Amino acid sequence: LGSAAGAGGGLVQAGASLRLSCAASGFVFSNSYINWFRQAPGKEREFVAAISSEGGITYLADSAKGRFSVFRDNAKKTGSLQMHTLKSEDTAVYYCATIQGRPKLATLQDPRNMDYWGKGTQVTVSS
Numbered sequence: 001l002g003s004a005a006g007a008g009g010g011l012v013q014a015g016a017s018l019r020l021s022c023a024a025s026g027f028v029f030s031n032s033y034i035n036w037f038r039q040a041p042g043k044e045r046e047f048v049a050a051i052s053s054e055g056g057i058t059y060l061a062d063s064a065k066g067r068f069s070v071f072r073d074n075a076k077k078t079g080s081l082q083m084h085t086l087k088s089e090d091t092a093v094y095y096c097a098t099i100q101g102r103p104k105l106a107t108l109q110d111p112r113n114m115d116y117w118g119k120g121t122q123v124t125v126s127s
Helices: none
Strands: 003-007 010-013 018-025 032-039 046-051 058-060 068-073 078-083 092-100 121-126
Touching: 018 032, 018 092, 018 121, 032 068, 046 068, 046 078, 058 068, 078 092
Parallel strands: 010 121
Antiparallel strands: 003 018, 018 078, 032 046, 032 092, 046 058, 068 078, 092 121
């Protein structure tokens, strides 16, 4: 069975930066998009970012544009989400997830379509 694991969260002050990482195993990582979602208390899980299998295509939610970047290293089977200028509204549990192939953006944005999920890592931004 495949799996993904996320790490790198923590408690930071507003304006700080964090880099989350995701490590995958047990499936064809190089043929999968890496997605990032987040879920704040009492809210639905929402799409944050995605990067294509070869890294040439990236998508960012409007809330992430200009502050977040998404990367991957297929040789190491890892992905990362670099977050800058964090705001209190970024506080959430962040999850990495993967989906095979070349899905459309709408498919990438729906968490129900993901193949594998990381356990999630807490990001707390204090104002």
